[in-house]
Amino acid sequence: MRDRQVLIVEDDRLTATTYAEYLTRAGAFVVVHSSRTAHDALGFLAGRLRRTGTFGVDMVLLDMNLPDGHGLDVLGQLRAAGFTGGVLAMTADTELETIRRSIALGVVQYLVKPFGYQQFAQRVRSFRDLSVEIEGPGRADGQAEVDRAFAMVRSTGPGDLPKGLTEGTLNTVVAVLQAADRALSAGEVGTAVGSSRVTARRYLEHLHRTGMVDRTPRYGTPGRPENEYRWHPARPGRPTD
8 A cells, every 4th residue: 555645834833843743653654744824735746746747745734724714715725726635624613614515625534622542543543544545547347336436434422432442442452453464353354452252343334334344254164154354444455656
């Protein structure tokens, strides 16, 4: 998997530095530039477009309240210039008008400050995995594939989880699956994350329902038949760049 190229647009230097550190922890991201103003962000991308013919940015982390303008005005100019990368809003702005405009301009995630690493990592990884799935030529194999692609980028924060599941444990389960070089049973995942097989299975089934993991029967084991689960976006044998 190639690293996703990220532009951070955030006027607070410490916050921007924190995002860069979070991206390093999340994995497979590289910050190509950090802008503290709308003018700098637009100038940076315009310069890259002139020199290379491409924006060279896969993802923008966008604050809304910048010293010299609104983040959505920046995004509007980028879309008009042909920018098709992913944009994740990172802002304290909860005005409904801002949220409506964000949706209209194709913002794929909207994180309200303050937030922690787990919330941040879940959302940027969702976009990363989606971008791997849909890059390059070709077409989706019907409605189910389209639905799965949209499910990948939707928030999976606590408010979107079934009752009794938590975001922190979900992120741990995801990390275990992503690191595994084979499919894992619910018992194996439970052992890795420090939970029971039944609890692990609830998380795995949630990930399966949202299209994030493949579920297949495991044959050749004594006792009751069981399922095994493999992280779908990064399964071996599929091109990832």
